[in-house]
Amino acid sequence: MTAPSNTPRLSVRQLSTAFPTEAGLLRSVADVSFDIQPGRTTALVGESGSGKSVTSLTLMRLLPRDSQAQVQGQATFLSREGQALDLLQLDERRMRQLRGNQLAMIFQEPMTSLNPVFTIGEQIAESVRLHKGLDRRAALAHALRMLDLVEIPAAAQRLHEYPHQLSGGMRQRVMIALAMACDPTLLIADEPTTALDVTIQAQILVLMRRLQAETGMSILFITHNLGVVAHHADDVVVMYAGRVVERAAVRPLFAQPRHPYTQGLLACLPGKAVRGAGQPRPRRLFAIRGQVSSPLAPPPGCAFEPRCDQALPACRAAMPPLMDLVGEGGALRQARCIRVDGALQEAA
Numbered sequence: 001m002t003a004p005s006n007t008p009r010l011s012v013r014q015l016s017t018a019f020p021t022e023a024g025l026l027r028s029v030a031d032v033s034f035d036i037q038p039g040r041t042t043a044l045v046g047e048s049g050s051g052k053s054v055t056s057l058t059l060m061r062l063l064p065r066d067s068q069a070q071v072q073g074q075a076t077f078l079s080r081e082g083q084a085l086d087l088l089q090l091d092e093r094r095m096r097q098l099r100g101n102q103l104a105m106i107f108q109e110p111m112t113s114l115n116p117v118f119t120i121g122e123q124i125a126e127s128v129r130l131h132k133g134l135d136r137r138a139a140l141a142h143a144l145r146m147l148d149l150v151e152i153p154a155a156a157q158r159l160h161e162y163p164h165q166l167s168g169g170m171r172q173r174v175m176i177a178l179a180m181a182c183d184p185t186l187l188i189a190d191e192p193t194t195a196l197d198v199t200i201q202a203q204i205l206v207l208m209r210r211l212q213a214e215t216g217m218s219i220l221f222i223t224h225n226l227g228v229v230a231h232h233a234d235d236v237v238v239m240y241a242g243r244v245v246e247r248a249a250v251r252p253l254f255a256q257p258r259h260p261y262t263q264g265l266l267a268c269l270p271g272k273a274v275r276g277a278g279q280p281r282p283r284r285l286f287a288i289r290g291q292v293s294s295p296l297a298p299p300p301g302c303a304f305e306p307r308c309d310q311a312l313p314a315c316r317a318a319m320p321p322l323m324d325l326v327g328e329g330g331a332l333r334q335a336r337c338i339r340v341d342g343a344l345q346e347a348a
Contacts, residue, residue: 007078008035009186009218010059015073017051017058025070026295028054032073032244033322034237036186041212041219043233043250045226045265049292051242052222053108056188059087059220060105061095077103080185101131104184106192110171114163114178120147121159124178131182146177150207169200176204180211187212190222205232226269230254238262241292241303244322248333258325258335260308264288302337314338 017029029051036042044052054063063069075087080102087095087103107113115123124146125139134142140159147155150173163171172192179187189208193201209232212219221233229236229250236253238246238261246259257263267286290307293299299306301316308315315338322336 007084008076009038009078010036010220011074011076012059013074013076015055015058015075016071017054017063018070019067020070021296024296027298028242028295029058030242031322032239032242034244034247036218036220037235038078038185038218039212039216040234041221041232042235042237043229044220044222044237044239045224045229046239047224047265047292049241050239052239053190054242055239056105056190056220056222060099060103060188061087061090061092062099062105077186097131100127100179101182102185103188104179104182104186105188106172106175106179106190108191108194110168110175111163113175114171116163119160119162120166120174124174124181127178127181142181143177146181147174149180149211150174150177151203152177169196169204172196172200172204173207176207176211180215183215184217186218186220188220188222191224193223193225193228201228208232226265238265241298242295243303243319243336244334245304245336246334247322249331252331252333258333258340259304259337260310260339261288261304264307310339312338 012035013033015029015032016027018025018027032051032055034042044055046052057063058069058071059075071088073088077085077087077098079085079098085098090098121140121143124143125136128134128139128142129136144155144159147158152158152170152173158166158170163174166174175192193204196204205228208219223229233250236248236250237244238259240261246253246257246262253262254266257266264286268288270285288307293303293306299316301318302308302311302320305311305315320336320338322334323340325333325335325340
């Protein structure tokens with residue numbers, strides 16, 4: 001089926017992923033919906049355990065087979081040929097044709113994602129040979145061009161080195177080169193800068209933004225770093241306990257967060273530290289109290305209610321829906337909170 005020109009690059013609807021365990025069904029992702037527009041960056045944010053990485057692995061169909069994952073929902077991907085494909089329903093052969101080609105991923109830890117017994121060049125060339133049909137010499141030449149593209153110094157030398165011979169920053173650049181080798185239309189970046197120092201992190205982010213501008217690809221950027229989100233994302237999806245609790249464009253979300261969890265995340269930033277009595281400068285950082293509830297035994301109502309300072313008795317009764325709201329300037333956004341609907345509509 002050919003999709004209309006205004007179709008999102010990826011449209012996720014009611015995605016749920018659960019794992020059977022001896023203690024019961026562990027629901028890692030529940031009723032997740034969001035869109036990624038062509039050429040835009042959507043940030044998926046939330047603390048550890050919120051379901052971000054499971055969401056990405058579900059979309060890539062890379063969950064371990066022995067996990068017996070139970071997956072429901074739809075993930076409609078707009079292919080390079082203009083076809084709308086449900087990633088969750090494709091057979092494995094068709095999925096392999098897309099994965100690493102039109103749909104690529106940068107994993108959290110490059111040292112465990114790169115094969116230690118193959119050279120850098122061989123690993124990049126393998127993907128190119130599979131999807132572009134090049135011979136070994138042409139594939140290695142393409143791999144060299146990709147290393148130059150991601151600005152690895154002495155690329156011709158690095159082409160024949162192994163992952164353990166490279167620094168963390170170089171390995172991350174190799175992961176980007178590997179992901180970009182076949183010109184993907186959608187790149188999923190799962191916390192690609194977590195293990196890097198601030199200087200290398202900034203270089204990697206600038207590199208990704210430049211490659212996006214040159215190729216027009218869409219990016220799903222998974223991170224817990226709100227500073228990165230503020231500077232490099234167009235849209236933001238906030239997850240908590242496996243569910244989306246807020247969706248908005250980046251500027252409205254930072255200017256006027258609507259869900260108490262999003263407000264708490266932003267309040268935890270160092271720049272928001274509270275000035276103590278008699279102290280000349282900010283000292284005390286805000287912290288969200290408590291811990292995320294167990295996915296094996298979630299609360300009956302709002303998952304954030306046990307930690308929320310704005311909770312009402314009604315919050316314990318049932319899980320609130322993800323409400324469509326109208327923000328400043330008529331922009332549409334969403335929030336999963338019973339407090340927010342009337343207030344935002346009235347303000348608008």
